[in-house]
Amino acid sequence: MSDAPVRAAGPGWASWSDALPLLRVTEREARVWGRYWHTSVLTGVLMPLLFLGAMGVGLGGLVDDNQGTVQGVRYLAFVAPGILAATALQSASGDSLWPVMAGIKWVRTFHAAAATPLSPGQVYGGYVTWIGIRLCLNAALFVAVAALLGGVPSPWGVLAVPAAALGGLAFAAPLVAYSAGQDSDLSFPIIMRVAVMPMFLFSGTFFPVDQLPDWLEPLARVTPLWHAVELCRGATTGSSSLAGALGHTAFLVAVVAVGCAWGVRTFRRRLAS
Amino acid sequence: MSTAVAFLGTRRTLRVVERNTRSYLRMWPAFLTGFLEPVFYLFSIGIGVGALVGRLPGPNGPVDYDQFVAPAMMAAAAMNGCVFDTTFNFFFKYKYAKTYDGMLATPLGVDDVVRGELTWALLRSMIHSAVFLATMWAMGLTPSGWGVLALPAAALIGFGFAGAGLGLTTYMRSWFDFDYVQLAIIPLFLFSATFFPLAQYPDALGWLVRLSPLYQGVAIERALVLGDPSPVLLAHGAYLVAMGWVGQRVAGRRLGRMLQP
Amino acid sequence: MPASTPRTGRRSAPAPDTAPDDAPLIQAKALTKRFGSYVAVDGVDFAVRRGEVFGFLGPNGAGKTTTMRMIACVSPVTDGELRVLGMNPASDGPAIRSRLGVVPQEDNLDAEMTVWDNLLIYGRYFGLPVSVIRERAAELLAFARLDDRRDSRVDPLSGGMKRRLTIARSLINRPELVLLDEPTTGLDPQARHALWERLYRLKREGVTLVLTTHYMDEAEQLCDRLVIMDEGRIVAEGSPRQLIDRHSTREVVELRFAQPEQQDAALPLLGGTGDRVEPVADRVLIYTAHGDDTAAHVAAQGVHPDSVLVRRSSLEDVFLLLTGRSLDE
Known part of the structure; x- marks a missing residue:
């Protein structure tokens, strides 16, 4: 086929030549986003900034009046990386629930992609890649605004952008896999309320986890969000040790990897069985 | 139509409520977990961040920060309890599920449908508020006897937001418009003197906050729970009742035009 | 074009890995x-x-x-x-x-x-x-x-x-x-x-x-x-x-009765009519090479259905004859 330069690469998720076509799925998401970008600006950009204004500036004034600093920085600088990581988690979960159900079951757009040379694993990978790209864009905007407000004291703060995206992916990669395996969206609001919401509020986002009751603190420390918050906070305040940052990164990368393995399996089962 | 009827509903209204109750009993986990959000916020911001904030000036001397936040979360619980049903669910039912077309083929009229949805949303809002008030009481966050009036006050908040939700939803064209619901709810939740007092805002913004519908609810709940009732609370209440009443009238008129053109 | x-x-x-044109x-x-x-x-x-x-x-x-x-x-x-x-x-x-x-x-x-x-x-x-x-x-x-x-x-x-x-x-x-x-x-x-x-x-x-x-x-x-x-x-x-051609006859005679009882009563009288008689839910199908002759024969047996239709065989009939069921079941 001289005019159709379609040569699918060999099977297998891992090979580089195979990893590239998954960007075609990413491209589809980007095109849909291009048409409905205002949705994403709202939840991905505006909401985090509203939280930053309310908690960092408004509530932060009260905290600073009361005790000066939290962990050595003003409350705004303490809470900004927390909000960055927590809203990344929230936006990632939004993208990982209902839109996935739509692709698998309601509108079946993932099935359409799987009828082409793309494999189910590539459909999964392309979708998660898109989530990652959006997380980076949102995080970059947030860090820029937070820096203007004085919430990012260290130049290392730029590293909070990939850190926040990684934290969001640590939630999205397994959650997309989970959603793809479901037959209805009944459990989705519950996930938002009993998993996402508590993590959002108690993973060291708004106050240090050592203030939590003794039985709760270890639980908070195993959530992906706590690691993401610590990583982001270490970057924006410039207080992280290399070993600590590597540890948190390793944890998050491991969660993403497990999520991807699960996701490829689930997509294969739902799209090609 | 009087507000009292909107509150109590006719027998036909109750059939709409009954239908919703039945359909909700099948989705009880979603229903149950709806209570949790304001409770989580009370624990996280009220107690967690509260430890960093210390005490704030109150009407009868300084109060702990959790005492300051709790009544605001009570108002937010009343608002949250009715938003989903009067926006997403209402839209889904009249646009996609054609639930009302079926109802209107019976002796039920458009006003029954709107009053029914309003009553239902109010009921849910009251349940959320009651559970939240009980939580506050259990945590020792209800210092004043006036606190018993917090629940009827929550009904005013529920009525105001339910009516407004129904009215505004009839202007929605597609699901994408529901981003505006989020766009409205989140700033209301964050900036209605919920987490920090009016004094923290610059003057101009402070006046904007005073106009916020949730602020009316927060002001009433905080005054009652902290034991500082005053006639100005009646004005806040009137605002909420007016908002609800106008909203449901708009909803009735527009829904009638859409379903029975 | x-x-x-x-x-x-x-x-x-065809690409090299493709089968030859006649395969x-x-x-x-x-x-x-x-x-x-x-x-x-x-x-x-x-x-x-x-x-x-x-x-x-x-x-x-x-x-x-x-x-x-x-x-x-x-x-x-x-x-x-x-x-x-x-x-x-x-x-x-x-x-x-x-x-x-x-x-x-x-x-x-x-x-x-x-x-x-x-x-x-x-x-x-x-x-x-x-x-x-x-x-x-x-x-x-x-x-x-x-x-x-x-x-x-x-x-x-x-x-x-x-x-x-x-x-x-x-x-x-x-x-x-x-x-x-x-x-x-x-x-x-x-x-x-x-x-x-x-x-x-x-x-x-x-x-x-x-x-x-x-x-x-x-x-x-x-x-x-x-x-x-x-x-x-x-x-x-x-x-x-x-x-x-292989699985059905050339023509089919369809008989419809007002009442199921009438259909049941007519069936014994239709034995030996056409090549094959298939009662289905709401009618009786008679497979035959010559529909009009068969229809006349049916009338001669004293069977008087509400309607009699002579038509050519279709794939529907093939399916019925092969499986004993109709396609839309």
């Missing part, structure tokens, strides 16, 4: 699909030749869709052998899919996007350059009679339009083989005929079409050759004419 005609892969030279495009031997202990497709053999319209006719649950999914390389073969375009779906799935067009049973268009976006996005899945897609999409929109809908969203389109768009989309990669699963299910008669007309045109252009259907008129209209499937097996194979 008019400029707007979507050219198909037929004209292009079947699809070859199945003892093809089997099991889901746990449930056998969806039970050892079927068939071959699809280049340029023909090949059909799977059978009731719901006969295993047609599962067979199509295996051909489309989105459902692994449990047992037996399957070759598509000379390749093995298990190892060459992406290569095969790059040369297939797939029209699924349920439209899976991007509902919130425009008609044109749908063609663009799908073309990009194949890795086609945007310039190539742009050119082909214009042709395909003309082919699908959707030129004037280029920029409308998909959601509000009629069922027939969505179907035509799905077919146009499946042609974006100029496939050699197009798989259509129940292409006209759920469409009104007018939309069905419009769709058939488009499919004829593809056939004339030399595209090989494989379709499933549970409508016997669709199978008769469109298919050069078909297999009748029932409970995962192929029960007969041939052209529509061959199948009717």
